[in-house]
Amino acid sequence: MxxxxxxxxxxxxxxxxxxxxxxxxxxxxxxxxxxxxxxxxxxxxxxxxxxxxxxxxxxxxxxxxxxxxxxxxxxxxxxxxxxxxxxxxxxxxxxxxxxxxxxxxxxxxxxxxxxxxxxxxxxxxxxxxxxxxxxxxxxxxxxxxxxxxxxxxxxxxxxxxxxxxxxxxxxxxxxxxxxxxxxxxxxxxxxxxxxxxxxxxxxxxxxxxxxxxxxxxxxxxxxxxxGGKSPAIVSQDVPLADAAERIAFGKAVNAGQTCVAPDYILCPRDRVEPLAEALQQRFAQMYPSLRDNPDYTQIVNPRQYLRLQGYLSDANEKGARILPVNPANEDLDGTRVIAPTLLLNVNDDMTVMQDEIFGPLLPILPYDNLDAALSYIAERPRPLALYYFGYDKAEQQRLMQQTHAGGMCINDAVLHVAQDDMPFGGIGASxxxxxxxxxxxxxxxxxKGVYIKQRYNGAKPIYPPYGGTLLKLVYKLFLR
CATH class of the missing domain: 3.40.605.10 (Aldehyde Dehydrogenase; Chain A, domain 1)
Structure with missing residues (x-):
């Protein structure tokens, strides 16, 4: 008391x-x-x-x-x-x-x-x-x-x-x-x-x-x-190594505790497994160890740590395939370190696909064609950022014109925020x-708009009492 x-x-x-x-x-x-x-x-x-x-x-x-x-x-x-x-x-x-x-x-x-x-x-x-x-x-x-x-x-x-x-x-x-x-x-x-x-x-x-x-x-x-759930779209033909290194950096910086971090990936169905492998390799290269690695940030406090662990438990119980990237196979108990973790076989019933993740968890969802990927994004609240990985200029243009997000990167992640000559802001729920x-x-x-006149008053013809030749001339000139 x-x-x-x-x-x-x-x-x-x-x-x-x-x-x-x-x-x-x-x-x-x-x-x-x-x-x-x-x-x-x-x-x-x-x-x-x-x-x-x-x-x-x-x-x-x-x-x-x-x-x-x-x-x-x-x-x-x-x-x-x-x-x-x-x-x-x-x-x-x-x-x-x-x-x-x-x-x-x-x-x-x-x-x-x-x-x-x-x-x-x-x-x-x-x-x-x-x-x-x-x-x-x-x-x-x-x-x-x-x-x-x-x-x-x-x-x-x-x-x-x-x-x-x-x-x-x-x-x-x-x-x-x-x-x-x-x-x-x-x-x-x-x-x-x-x-x-x-x-x-x-x-x-x-x-x-x-x-x-x-x-x-x-x-x-x-x-x-x-914030919100910022998607990353991987195209059918982009080299997966290129996409993986840039997505991995955008996701891992600050251990994913970034409002514009890639929240989930939309990937062609036949490329999901190869992309997961490429991301695991890239995360492992960036962070060969986790527990005492000064390059890898831990979760800010116990509340956020427990929230993320709850996402993992919920996803596991509902059938997700969970792939933590812990190259040294370290025991992370007693820390607030969470390994970069890929999640496959996720669905909308899982809290990890309902809330902004704000941590190093990265779901990968399959899509069958680009129309389906765009529809998936359009059906959800507009995100703070959207990322597209692909070198096809026509597809890049299509993504720029047909999606809504606070900001966008093509073939990169998060770095648009640091461009001082561009506005930064959200849209809708973001x-x-x-x-x-x-x-x-x-x-x-x-x-503040300022309208300035000096001594001569050219507006007198429109003052009452109305009528007269000058007002008729004004009507003739401007009512057309």
Whole structure:
């Protein structure tokens, strides 16, 4: 009882602090609603330098939060894309900020029109646990490039990373510009209820629905980066070694705890067994051992580990053929390491085919022709990513035009997320809105149309009282 009271008091203190930070950022924005380009670039440059200075601290913190997280994966999948996002935004934001000239119709001359891109105000960023650095810094870069202030809610599952991030950001930003808050589910729910000018959430679809409901009370626009079951389609003629090495990398990085990881494979029926063999070989080459291999990330916490083990048990009970890739035949008990595991003979009654997997389990489903594969995908919620492996240009074009997904790779997996000149976002159950690059700048800006006239008023002929020669001429010219 005492512990419960202490917990609630602690969460309430976090909520109170969060509300104070939010109010302070609102007040600060009201005093400086349009930071100039130099200010924004300076902020991004400062963020870059402090991130470089703290990279070792982040590697250690993320490793501690996961229990074991590959240092190279943290560099490649968190630090490097964060720096690239900063480089890209710094280079382009002056052009993005320039008012856009628009045409004025003849009936409204003399006048001119333009679109001015204004910061929205205070942006809320809700960060998941799987990439706790990149999924904080990426949205923050977008928010700062657009001239906003940002309040960041970190996941309770990555407290050490949150501590380093708060310390790092606090060394270059005041809390009125950028601040970090932490806390459990109660704090997260209260965060979603704040009247942000924009709210960006990355996480599960089920939680995204709650976030959107909370934001709706304030008419807060949202960007939802969710997930879902992202398919990989293997064509009839692609070399299986090519497909296997790229799928294996996309699935194994971060032990599959990636929102755009290939969730399942659709493979021509007569190629399922050869593909399974090629994937097993590739996984084994990448990870010749698992238990103590620093290159192989473990599952972040016991809850996620038990969830994945439940998927395996359920699939096994319902007749799936389970092929773990454990080359050294190690005993993994007592760890949160789950071997890359292929699942054959799966069906829709299995939970592994109902929920987003978010782990190193990879079902392979047979298809008899491409139409059947496309129908299978179209009948299900639209995924965050879709992958096609095949060198036939006509088939590539068909997949681009006839499928819906948040993003797509042809002959690769997951790396589209790191392309700063492309928008990143979901569709349907996998999310809404975009960030990254120019689309992110637009999402976190108000594109305000401005119509400008000076002394001469060419609109007088349309003022009451109606009638007269000039109005008849206007009708003659424009009612046609």
């Amino acid at each position: 005492v512990a419960d009271i202490a917990y609630l008091q602690d969460q309430q203190q976090s909520i109170n602090r969060m509300q104070q930070l939010f109010s302070a950022q609102q007040a600060a924005f009201a005093k400086d609603p349009m930071p100039d380009a130099d200010t924004r670039v300076d902020q991004l440059k400062a963020l870059k330098q402090v991130l470089l200075n703290h990279q070792d601290a982040f590697i250690k913190a993320i490793n501690a939060d996961f229990g074991r997280r590959s240092a190279d994966e943290t560099r490649l999948a968190e630090i490097m894309p964060s720096l690239e996002a900063i480089h890209y935004a710094s280079k382009h934001l002056r052009r993005w900020m320039k008012p856009s000239r628009r045409k004025v119709g003849m009936a409204f001359q003399p006048a001119r029109a333009q679109v001015v891109y204004q910061p929205l105000g205070v942006v809320g960023i809700i960060v998941p646990w799987n990439y706790p650095l990149y999924l904080a810094i990426g949205p923050l870069v977008t928010a700062l490039a657009a001239g906003n202030r940002a309040l960041i809610k970190m996941s309770e599952s990555t407290p050490r990373t949150a501590e380093v991030l708060e310390r790092m950001l606090g060394s270059v930003f005041t809390e009125e510009q950028v601040a970090v808050v932490t806390g459990e589910a109660e704090v997260g729910a209260a965060f979603s209820r704040l009247a942000f000018d924009h709210l960006l959430f990355t996480g599960a679809t089920s939680i995204g629905r709650h976030v959107m409901r909370a934001a709706a009370d304030n008419l807060t626009p949202v960007t939802l980066e969710l 999310g809404m809105g975009h960030y990254h690059g120019h689309e992110g700048f637009l999402a976190m800006s108000k594109a």
